[in-house]
Amino acid sequence: MTEPILLSLALSPHGQLYVERTGAEATVRSSELSLRLDEAFAAGSARGLLALAGDETIPDLPSPFPYWRDLGRLFLTRVCGLPEGDDTAAALPPIPPPGEELRSLALAAPSMKGGEYLKVELLGALWREMESYFRSDLKDFKNGLKAYIADEYPTWHTVGRVCFHLAENKRSEGTPFAFLATYTTRLSEKLRAQHLPLGRALEIYGGGKDKSALLNLLIPIRCAAEISGLVKELLESGDLYHPLVWTPSEAYRFLKEIPVFEASGVMVRVPDWWNARKPPRPEVSVRIGEKSPAALGADAMLDFSIGLTLGGETLSAREYEELLSTNEGLAFIRGKWVEIDAPKLKEVLAHWKTVQKAARREGVSFLEGMRLLSGVGGAAGDGQAIGADWSSVGAGRWLSECLDRLKKPETLESVDLDDVLKARLRPYQEEGVKWLRFLKSLGLGACLADDMGLGKTIQVIALFLLLKKEKSRGKREERAPHLLVVPASLVANWKSEMERFAPSLSVFIAHPSVTPAAELKALAPEALAGNHDVVLTTYGSLARFPWISRAGWDVVVLDEAQAIKNPNAKQTRAVKQLKSGHRIALTGTPVENRLSDLWSLFDFLSEVRALSREATVHGAIVYET
Numbered sequence: 001m002t003e004p005i006l007l008s009l010a011l012s013p014h015g016q017l018y019v020e021r022t023g024a025e026a027t028v029r030s031s032e033l034s035l036r037l038d039e040a041f042a043a044g045s046a047r048g049l050l051a052l053a054g055d056e057t058i059p060d061l062p063s064p065f066p067y068w069r070d071l072g073r074l075f076l077t078r079v080c081g082l083p084e085g086d087d088t089a090a091a092l093p094p095i096p097p098p099g100e101e102l103r104s105l106a107l108a109a110p111s112m113k114g115g116e117y118l119k120v121e122l123l124g125a126l127w128r129e130m131e132s133y134f135r136s137d138l139k140d141f142k143n144g145l146k147a148y149i150a151d152e153y154p155t156w157h158t159v160g161r162v163c164f165h166l167a168e169n170k171r172s173e174g175t176p177f178a179f180l181a182t183y184t185t186r187l188s189e190k191l192r193a194q195h196l197p198l199g200r201a202l203e204i205y206g207g208g209k210d211k212s213a214l215l216n217l218l219i220p221i222r223c224a225a226e227i228s229g230l231v232k233e234l235l236e237s238g239d240l241y242h243p244l245v246w247t248p249s250e251a252y253r254f255l256k257e258i259p260v261f262e263a264s265g266v267m268v269r270v271p272d273w274w275n276a277r278k279p280p281r282p283e284v285s286v287r288i289g290e291k292s293p294a295a296l297g298a299d300a301m302l303d304f305s306i307g308l309t310l311g312g313e314t315l316s317a318r319e320y321e322e323l324l325s326t327n328e329g330l331a332f333i334r335g336k337w338v339e340i341d342a343p344k345l346k347e348v349l350a351h352w353k354t355v356q357k358a359a360r361r362e363g364v365s366f367l368e369g370m371r372l373l374s375g376v377g378g379a380a381g382d383g384q385a386i387g388a389d390w391s392s393v394g395a396g397r398w399l400s401e402c403l404d405r406l407k408k409p410e411t412l413e414s415v416d417l418d419d420v421l422k423a424r425l426r427p428y429q430e431e432g433v434k435w436l437r438f439l440k441s442l443g444l445g446a447c448l449a450d451d452m453g454l455g456k457t458i459q460v461i462a463l464f465l466l467l468k469k470e471k472s473r474g475k476r477e478e479r480a481p482h483l484l485v486v487p488a489s490l491v492a493n494w495k496s497e498m499e500r501f502a503p504s505l506s507v508f509i510a511h512p513s514v515t516p517a518a519e520l521k522a523l524a525p526e527a528l529a530g531n532h533d534v535v536l537t538t539y540g541s542l543a544r545f546p547w548i549s550r551a552g553w554d555v556v557v558l559d560e561a562q563a564i565k566n567p568n569a570k571q572t573r574a575v576k577q578l579k580s581g582h583r584i585a586l587t588g589t590p591v592e593n594r595l596s597d598l599w600s601l602f603d604f605l606s607e608v609r610a611l612s613r614e615a616t617v618h619g620a621i622v623y624e625t
Contacts, residue, residue, distance in 0.1 A: 007034050009041075009064050011114030015122045017045040017068065020113060045126055046133035050076070054153040063110040066189075071123065074101060075130045077186050080149060080159035081213060092135060092145065097127040146265075155191045158184045162198060162220055163267040166254055168337075169245055176332070177251035179244040181234075183217055199241035220265030228260045252329030252339070255279070271337075279339040282323055284348050284391040285309040286355075288369040289399025301363035302399065306352045310338060341390070348390045366442060369399060402442070409435035420465045423458060423501045432459040436584065437466055440555065445583045445605030447561070452588040457494065460484070460557055460586065461502050467555070468505065468533055479554040481508075481532045485575065486559040488513075488538045494559070495536065510537035510545065517544075525551035539563055542574035553580040561585035564604060565597035576604055 010020040019038045036055070041048030052065065053072025061069070078095055102123045109118050141148040150157040162183045169178040182195040205214035221240070225232040230253055234240040246254070258268050258276045273280055289302040308315045308323075310333065315323070323331055324342045331340045364372070372393050395403055405412055412434035417425075425433065432448060436459065439446045450456050464482060471479065486494055491511050498507050508528060509515055525547050528535060535553075542548055556578050558564065564572040583605050 007037065008113070009068055010112060011117050011122075013114070013117055015045075015117060015125055017041055017048055017126075019048075044129070044133065046129040049126065049130055050133065050153075054156060064112040067105075067108070067110050067112075071105060071126065072130070073187065074098070074105075075127060075134075076149075076153060076156050077159055079134065079145075080156055080161075081216060082145060082160075092138065095127075095131050095134075097124040099124075102127070155187065158193045158267060159186060160184060160217065161265065161267050162217065163195065163269055164254075164261055166246075166251060166268075166270045168271055172245060175245035175247055177246040177248070179246055179251075179254065181221075181240050197241070197243070202241060224261050224264035224266055227264070228257050230254060230257055231261070247328065248330040248332075248337075249328035255339075256329075273336055280311070280336065281339040281341075281390065282308055282310045282315060282333075282345065283389075284345070284352050285314075286352055286372070286391065286393040287396045288364060288372055288393065289366075289402070290396030292398045293366070302366060302369045303396070304356055304359040304364045305396075306349075306356055308349070310334065344390055352391065369395075373399075405438060406435075406442075409438070412438050415462070415466055417462055417465055417469075420469065420504050421462055421501060422503065425458065425462060426455065429455045429459050429462075432456075433462045433466065436460075436463045440467075440582045443582065445585070445602075447585045447587065447601065447605060449587055456559075456586045456588075457497050458501060460584070461498055461505070463555075464505055464534055465502050479581070480529050480552050482534045482555040482557065483548070483551075483553040483578065483580065484534055484536045484557045484559070485539060485542065485578075486536065487563065488540060490559060491536065491538060498534070498536075505534055506532045507534045507536055508532040510535050510548065511541055520545050523547060539571040539575070542578075543570060549574065549577045549579070551579070553578065555582045555584060556580040557584045557586065558604070559586045561587040561601055561604075562597070565600050567596070567600040567603065572600060 008020050009017055011017060019034075019041050036051070037048070040051035049068060049072035051072075052069045053076055075095070078098065082093065082095075099120075103120050106118060106120045106123055109115060112118075137152070138145065138148050141151070143151075146157065160183070162181060165180045165182060167178050167180075169176050181198040183198055183201055184193045185196050186194050188194055201214060201217055205211065205217070221231060221235060225235050231240070255270065255274055255276070258270070261268050285307050287305045287307075290305065291303050293301055293303075308320050313334075315333075319333060323333065323340050324346060326340045326342060329339065329341075330337050332338075373395060375388070375393065409431040412431075415430060415433050415437070432450070432455075436446055436448065440463075448456050448459065450459075467482075484494065488511070491509065491513060495507065495509060495514070498505055508531075510520055510523075512520065520541075521544075523545070528551070535548075537545075537548060558575065564575050566572055585601055585605055587601070
């Protein structure tokens with residue numbers, strides 16, 4: 001067991017404080033604390049006194065530590081009372097030693113080594129030494145006095161500041177709130193702020209006793225009064241200096257102006273149920289996809305419901321009517337005060353009822369539900385413009401589970417390709433295949449963004465095999481073949497990989513290096529349906545053989561999809577004319593230097609062009625291992 005380190009403070013004949021490690025009065029037993037104090041006083045008495053006064057982690061210490069700590073705290077208290085404004089080191093006004101208080105302090109000195117040298121003059125010299133050190137330290141700080149105190153002496157930043165208090169007044173039904181303005185005079189022994197009513201400042205500093213201190217104290221209030229009508233009224237009437245009882249509307253007016261008070265330098269204390277950034281309030285709660293739809297896919301119809309909730313709990317019709325009849329800004333419901341804007345709430349509720357009526361008539365597709373959840377486009381965009389702060393859109397049970405599976409592909413139904421895939425997928429590759437299949441069932445475009453060499457090719461081949469197996473088992477209706485678009489340099493690689501790992505796939509190579517150009521030009525796309533599973537072509541071939549753009553494809557896959565990052569390029573325009581039920585982009589560089597590069601890729605993924613209908617906007621999701 002480590003022996004305790006015993007320390008005490010002593011005073012030298014030259015009036016300097018130093019740490020002594022011997023003597024009966026030594027009591028500091030923490031090695032870490034002893035090191036901090038030793039280093040601080042070794043740098044000078046001023047540094048040691050301010051470290052002792054400002055360190056809230058220092059525990060109770062025996063004499064003479066508390067005595068010298070009181071001197072440091074007296075200095076910090078005076079500093080905290082200095083006015084706001086040009087508070088750089090050069091502009092800082094003098095901080096004269098408080099003669100009367102120093103005389104009292106000298107008379108109360110405890111027994112200590114060197115105590116015979118302790119005089120009022122010595123305390124004054126230590127005070128001036130602290131002022132010199134403080135100014136020197138402040139000079140290197142760029143943000144001014146108040147910021148310096150908050151940074152170096154965080155517990156002390158409240159001293160000398162006005163605080164507005166709002167509390168509940170539960171004994172009065174008509175005036176259920178109470179207001180009081182106070183100011184922090186000092187910190188307690190435990191470094192807790194000690195408040196006095198602001199009216200006491202008029203008694204203590206008024207009548208010419210300390211006009212400067214009073215003016216300094218009121219500067220933040222006068223700044224607030226220039227912006228806040230409430231503070232201006234309280235200041236001019238004199239009510240600011242007295243306790244007040246308020247109605248809910250008066251309290252609400254105060255709560256809404258908290259940012260103004262704080263920006264002016266006034267501290268604010270309010271009940272913990274109020275959050276100025278996100279006030280407690282009822283909201284119109286919209287739920288989408290509570291029940292499983294009859295069919296899965298991009299056009300699956302989801303149920304849609306609305307209700308009025310508070311803190312996640314549904315409000316009754318009676319409670320709703322009570323809220324809408326409130327015009328005081330605050331309403332007391334279910335044992336708590338909440339913000340209420342009846343006109344806004346009515347407007348938001350009317351909007352969502354209109355959306356609900358349309359949903360009952362036309363239904364809400366999976367894709368429309370996703371747009372509503374994301375808050376972009378369509379009804380969601382209108383709803384946000386009307387008042388997103390008073391409404392929320394959430395996924396119901398079924399849709400939540402669906403979105404969870406999108407985020408966690410490892411939870412999706414496993415794939416069985418042992419009889420057709422001549423390779424063993426790595427765990428992350430199997431997750432990728434499950435994820436691609438699931439997105440296809442939802443009609444969402446997919447960007448598979450694995451790094452080069454991690455197996456994007458094998459995952460797409462496995463997906464093709466999986467879709468073919470489902471088709472053979474009657475799980476999928478007759479569909480067109482898939483189209484795989486790759487750079488010309490990768491045609492041989494893809495052909496080799498599919499022959500090696502998926503010999504059961506029928507692959508047609510729509511490229512002159514394999515199929516004569518004349519034959520490709522004369523090809524009727526209808527001849528491919530039912531005879532081939534995959535058509536492999538290149539970006540350059542899309543423009544050379546127009547039938548590729550006229551044909552309808554089940555899945556279109558782009559390899560090295562960064563090839564279409566320039567939306568104005570000829571091959572990009574050709575790619576975006578392709579008609580398909582689903583789109584996949586493969587890229588090893590999902591992060592581009594310009595947002596427009598990513599936009600072009602996702603513009604491709606987010607639009608499905610089918611032969612029998614106009615363009616339909618779908619979502620797109622990135623998966624990256």
